[in-house]
Structure formats: C-alpha cells, structure tokens
Amino acid sequence: MASNASPLHVVRCVCLLLLAASASATVAARRHGPAAPVAGQSMYLAPSCRAHTASLTDFGGVGDGTTSNTAAFKSAVDHLSQYSGEGGGGAMLYVPAGKWLTGPFNLTSHFTLFLHSDAVILGSQDMAEWPIIDPLPSYGRGRDKIGGRDASLIGGSNLTDVVITGANGTIDGQGxxxxxxxxxxKLKYTRGYLIEVMHSDTVVIANVTLVNSPAWNIHPVYSSNVVVQGVTILAPTHSPNTDGINPDSCSHVRIEDCYIVSGDDCVAIKSGWDEYGIAYGMPSQHIVVRRLTCVSPTSAVIALGSEMSGGINDVRAEDITAVNSESGVRIKTAVGRGAYVRDVFVRRMSLDTMKWVFWMTGNYKSHPDDKYDPNAIPVVENISYQDVVATAVNTAARLEGIQGAPFRDICIANVTATLAKSRKYPWTCTDVEGVSAGVTPSPCQPLQGSHDGACPFPTDTLPIDQLVLQQCAYSVPAI
Structure with a gap:
C-alpha cells in the first residue's frame, strides 16, 4: 500500500468529494413531513419521504463515545415503528453530530436512519452487547465457526422500505x-456484519461511510429491490473478511457510485453454501454494478461465489476502476456447490497493479462440512468481458474450470493487459471454452475461437433501474 499512497489518496479524495456533493453539508432544524428544500435543510434520497421524525437524543442518546446507546436506539426504533403501517407515512430517526456507542439494534419498516455529517455510530467493544443469532439456513453454520453467529450491528428482517442514509455520516464497527x-x-461464534438486512423488500443504503467492520460490511440476504449508492467503505487491507458489499440470495440489486478499500472482495455475489444453499434454492439474480472504485490487494474487485449453491445469473457490471487489487473479476466455485454462474456481463474496466485481470476457479475447496454432494457439479457459462485496460499486471488471466465440466461460452473482446514483467505464459487455462477478439497478450488456445469482435451486453432495462428515489428534505432545530 505504501508505494501507492499518493495516487490512492487522490482517488479517495475525488470520490469523497463526489459523494459529499450529493448530500447537504449541514443539518440545522427539525421538521415533520416532506417539503421542498429551503436554506438550512438536508436532502436525502428515499423511496418515499417520511411524515414523522425524531432525534436519538429524544430517547436518552448520549454522543460522548463512551456511553452505551443500545437501549436508546432500540427504544427509538420501537417508538417510531408505530408509523410503519399503511397510512402512517413512515418515520425517520435522526442521529446528530457526536459519537454514539451502541451494540446491535434492528430497524423497522417504512423507516429511515439518517446520520448527520459529523455523526459516528460506534460498534460496542463489549461482546456481551452482541446477541447470538441462528446461522443462515442457506449456509447451515456460521462462516467463521460452526453454530450461531453474532448479530450484525445494524440489522432487520421482514422489512419493507427501509433506508440508511445521511450527509455522509459514519458507521464504525471498531473491528x-x-x-x-x-x-x-479466540472467537466462539461467527463475527457479525456492519449491516445485514434479511427477507426484506426495497432496501436503500446511500451517502454514508462505513469503516472497520468486524467482517462483511453490507450483507443483504434473501431480499429484493436493493440499492447501495454513494457509499464509502474503508478497512485496513490486511483485515480479515472485510468484504464491501455482498448481495446474497438477492434479486434486483443496484450498486453504483461506491468507493471501497477492503481486506477482501469489494463486491461479492453469493447464494448459499453447498448442500444448504442447494436446499434453500434462492439465487442471486438481476444485479447491476456501476461506477465502482476498488482497492483490495488480496482479493477481487468483483467476485461471484464461492458460496453460490442457489445459483447466480444476470450480473451486469460496467465502468469499474481498481488500483492495487488481486483480480478484476473472480468466479469461485467447486465440486459440491452445484447450481450455476451464468449470464455475467462486464465492460469498461480500468485496472492498475493487478495480480490477475480475470480469475476463474472450479477448485475452491472451502466446505461447511463433509456432507456435500460430490455429484453436485456447478455450471459456469455465458461469461463476457470487454473493453478492459489493465496496467502493471502479473498475469493476464488464470482460468481453471472443472475436469469433465468445463466453463464454457466465455467471450473476451477488446482487452489489453500490460504485464509488469515478461511472462512466458501470460494466460493459464484449463477446462475452459470460449472466443476472443482484440485481446493482448494473445489468449490461450481454448479461448481463440473467432467471433465478430464484440461480446454481448444486455440492452434491456432491469426493474431495479426503474426504482426511483425521491429527493426528500429534512431539518432539525439547532442545539
């Protein structure tokens, strides 16, 4: 990281300025209900504007960084949940400037959690404040440990229309x-995540900064109509499993204009683990990733898997920038996963200082237990990469399918990878089939099938792109 400090600092500053420009700088007065913005108001994006608001301080919150606010957050959400029914107009909980220490708490429906620009929600260091919850049924166990897992810092289940946003305030997991x-x-249970929303519909996370998560940062699971927009995610690049955004058995997801520095994959699309994911049978599908900037020296910019046993299909990624990351796109699966990764379309990537531009593996052997089906062979097909420029690359690609079940219908077009050092074999390919055009250095033989010079990219509009977020105004009285 040290050798890239200056360019990374510039990229981060530019991204943060762009994010800050989408939210107002100051919150000055409190009001009830949406209205046209006036001086002193903040704007935020939401599926619907809230009719009721309250501040965390109304429920005994203390922003000194040392007082626990777990009870205050729970009391506030419980009180505001009375407006979550039809006709109630929904509610907003305003988190003022300050440092608000808390253990995990859950959100409610038709609800917005809004952070002032100088608000910091701090994850409690008292492990007794972190309840133990059941493992996800599509995993059969926790990812770190067999059995249960610690709750996520901000969570919720069976929600409709829930928003986490603000003037780029911060959620710090103190990981x-x-x-x-x-x-x-020394952990007895699997670490909790920073944000996990389950079995929910219409989830928006926008214009916030997430730092130092115990593990994954944003984990929507078994959910649909999810938007993650204008989010900054920061963690030390050596921190374990601090994935950025992990849609898991989710449909209709839009990730755009995000900046991530991570100790693991910046975006990882998942759908359950081996026999548990196969039994649950809920795919991740219709997912859009746009204008993502990523730094992840040990992992991928965009990963698919390795837990993909419910299936992954129709993933569209475009306008991706990465610096000092292990691989641009990585598909991870194994015998025992079953299901499929298909219809993946990637275009317009700018990559610098990479180990691999593309990496696929059918031999990712991490399993929850020894009960997986050795005949559950995953299918990987219809994968398209085009318009990619990569510099300072160790190896152009490492593509390793499964013997007897090759990864097929791979299309690579208009890709240039400039190697940091001369390599006798810039491509490694086994058990893959596909076509290529305009690729430098020349790809391996199994990918030299000819075609018309362009790879497919869907032209239809997904329903998630038709989800319109309203501009809502909010203000609070000066203290």
Whole structure:
C-alpha cells in the first residue's frame, strides 16, 4: 500500500468529494413531513419521504463515545415503528453530530436512519452487547465457526422500505478487536456484519461511510429491490473478511457510485453454501454494478461465489476502476456447490497493479462440512468481458474450470493487459471454452475461437433501474 499512497489518496479524495456533493453539508432544524428544500435543510434520497421524525437524543442518546446507546436506539426504533403501517407515512430517526456507542439494534419498516455529517455510530467493544443469532439456513453454520453467529450491528428482517442514509455520516464497527480474536482463534461464534438486512423488500443504503467492520460490511440476504449508492467503505487491507458489499440470495440489486478499500472482495455475489444453499434454492439474480472504485490487494474487485449453491445469473457490471487489487473479476466455485454462474456481463474496466485481470476457479475447496454432494457439479457459462485496460499486471488471466465440466461460452473482446514483467505464459487455462477478439497478450488456445469482435451486453432495462428515489428534505432545530 505504501508505494501507492499518493495516487490512492487522490482517488479517495475525488470520490469523497463526489459523494459529499450529493448530500447537504449541514443539518440545522427539525421538521415533520416532506417539503421542498429551503436554506438550512438536508436532502436525502428515499423511496418515499417520511411524515414523522425524531432525534436519538429524544430517547436518552448520549454522543460522548463512551456511553452505551443500545437501549436508546432500540427504544427509538420501537417508538417510531408505530408509523410503519399503511397510512402512517413512515418515520425517520435522526442521529446528530457526536459519537454514539451502541451494540446491535434492528430497524423497522417504512423507516429511515439518517446520520448527520459529523455523526459516528460506534460498534460496542463489549461482546456481551452482541446477541447470538441462528446461522443462515442457506449456509447451515456460521462462516467463521460452526453454530450461531453474532448479530450484525445494524440489522432487520421482514422489512419493507427501509433506508440508511445521511450527509455522509459514519458507521464504525471498531473491528480491530474482532480481527485480533479471529486471528488468534479466540472467537466462539461467527463475527457479525456492519449491516445485514434479511427477507426484506426495497432496501436503500446511500451517502454514508462505513469503516472497520468486524467482517462483511453490507450483507443483504434473501431480499429484493436493493440499492447501495454513494457509499464509502474503508478497512485496513490486511483485515480479515472485510468484504464491501455482498448481495446474497438477492434479486434486483443496484450498486453504483461506491468507493471501497477492503481486506477482501469489494463486491461479492453469493447464494448459499453447498448442500444448504442447494436446499434453500434462492439465487442471486438481476444485479447491476456501476461506477465502482476498488482497492483490495488480496482479493477481487468483483467476485461471484464461492458460496453460490442457489445459483447466480444476470450480473451486469460496467465502468469499474481498481488500483492495487488481486483480480478484476473472480468466479469461485467447486465440486459440491452445484447450481450455476451464468449470464455475467462486464465492460469498461480500468485496472492498475493487478495480480490477475480475470480469475476463474472450479477448485475452491472451502466446505461447511463433509456432507456435500460430490455429484453436485456447478455450471459456469455465458461469461463476457470487454473493453478492459489493465496496467502493471502479473498475469493476464488464470482460468481453471472443472475436469469433465468445463466453463464454457466465455467471450473476451477488446482487452489489453500490460504485464509488469515478461511472462512466458501470460494466460493459464484449463477446462475452459470460449472466443476472443482484440485481446493482448494473445489468449490461450481454448479461448481463440473467432467471433465478430464484440461480446454481448444486455440492452434491456432491469426493474431495479426503474426504482426511483425521491429527493426528500429534512431539518432539525439547532442545539
């Protein structure tokens, strides 16, 4: 990281300025109900504007960074949930400037959590404040440990129309304690995530900064109509499993204009683990990733899998920038996963300092237990990459399918990878089939099938792109 400090700093500053420009700088007065913005108001995006508002301080919140606000958050959400029914107009909980220490708490429906630009929600360092919850049924166990898992800092289940947003305020998981215990094998349960919303419809996370998550940052699971927009995610690049955004068994997801520095994949699309994911049978599909900037020296910019046993299909990624990351696009699967990764379309990537531009593997052997079906062979097909420029690359691609079940219908077009050092074999290919055109260095033989010079990219509009977020105005009285 040190050798890239200056360019990374510039990229980060530019991205943060762009994000800050989409939210107002100051919150000055409190009001009830939506109205046209006037001086002193903040704007935020939401599926619908809220009719009722309250501040965390109304429920005893203390923003000194040391007082626990777990009870205050729970009391506030419980009180505001009375407006979550039809006709109630929904409610907003305003988090003022300050440092608000808390354990995990859940959100409610027709609800907005709004953070002032100088608000910081801090994850409690008292592990007793983190309830233990059941493992996800599509995983059969926790990812770190067999059995249950710690709750996520901000969570919710069976919700409709829930928003986490603000004037680029911060949610800080204070993950160093968790990372240390993980490395020392001192955890009894799987680490919680920063944000996890389950079994929900219409979820928006926008214009917030997430830092130092114990593990994954944003984890929508078994949900639909999810928008993650204008979010900054930061974690030390050596921190374990601090994935950025992980849609998991989700449909109709839009990820755009996000900046991520991570100790793991910046975006990882998942759908359950081996026999548990096969039994649950809920795919991730119709997912759009746009204008993503990523730094992840040990992992992928965009990963599909390795837990993909419910299937992954129709993923569209475009206008992706990455610096100092392990691989641009990585597909991870294994015998025992079953299901499929198909119809993946990627275009317009700008990559610098990469280990691999593309990486596919059918030999990712991480399993939840020894009960997986050795005959559950995953299908990987119809994968398209085009319009990619990569510099300072170690190897152009590492593509390793499954013997007897090759990854097929791979299309690569208009791709240039400039190698950091001369390589006798810039491509590694086994058990893959496909076509290519305009690719430098020349791809391996199994990908040299000819075609018309362009790879497919869908032209239809997905329903998630028709989800319109309203401009809502909000203000609070000066303290």
């Amino acid at each position: 160093a304690m968790w990372w240390s215990k993980f490395h020392q094998n």
